[in-house]
Amino acid sequence: MAGIADRERVVATMVAAFERDPVLRFLFPSDEDYPRHAAAFFGHLFDKRVGKGAIWTADGGLAAAIWEPPGEDEPVASASKESTAIAELPGDARERMRRYDDAVHAAFPSRPYWYLGVLGTHPAAAGRRLGRTVMAEGLRRAAADGLPAYLETSTPGNVDLYRGAGWEVVAEVNDPLPIWIMQQ
Template sequence: MTEPLIAIATPANRERVVASLVAAFTGDPVLRYLFPDEATYPAYAAAFFGHLFDKRVDKETVWTIADGASVAIWEPPHTDAGPSDAPWATLLPADVLDRVHAYDEAVHKALPAAPYWYLGVLGTHPDHSGRRWGHAVMQAGLRRASADGLPAVLETSNAANVEVYRRAGWETVETVSEPLPTWIMQQKPS
């Protein structure tokens, strides 16, 4: 089996990356908590993922396969991983922003104090699922974390993903119960 070509995203990949993530996270517990209305989910999720992409693309920490069909958005150590109030937030009503901030605050209280690489988003468009592209694209950030001698950290609110991540070498280091169950996982540098 041929290894997929992993590339660092550029601004030209934004539209495809955002579309892939909106499709990939349609049933994700966090995204459904943040954006529960079916009618507004696509627009709000696109604003959210677009913001996360825009914050990181110039840091060269967004890795993709097939120009954005599979995506890993990483935050390097010593930077703000949270969704700050920004122009994207003007696209969201106050109740949605309140949920975004409540979730962000709860998760960030549970994150380690020591430096780490943060896997903020990992997703593959459903049309390309089952190819292990998510695992492959995640490895680019894990290699960077290991090269820095630092652990990698992620959070998931999808209980089914906990075992998937465990099989990939992650371990649960913390849990958050409110505003929804979330597992904080870490992988030590190799």
């Protein structure tokens, strides 16, 4: 389980892992600004969840899963009132976050669930199955609580990877970009 001391490494891993991700590039399309804006975004997610005991890492932070326990998921864009990092992002980026969050959250169930908000592996550690390792911890917690787990992906190739790990597509969102909602 990650602690505050893991923040820098986890954020760096996520920035590198999501550099070509459709959602992150939708949110932060500028190559010049991506590293700074993505670091603020992932730093916010880390800070919001680290105290909940719901972030797992492997191999010194080269892979991380940032989960949200049931009943606590909140759209990132609405969190700008509590996060200086998010509030300081450009207004157009915050508007894109709001559009994305609204679309995705409308597709999620109203019943309690564990939410895998972010799963990333640093490109230097790709292919070592570290993502499955850190994902498994949250899935164990969901199973222990008797609850389903949900995630979303905007990368078509990831749909098959997640299916191979036992996830199934339960909804699709096409605006603001193609997104698959998956459940296990």
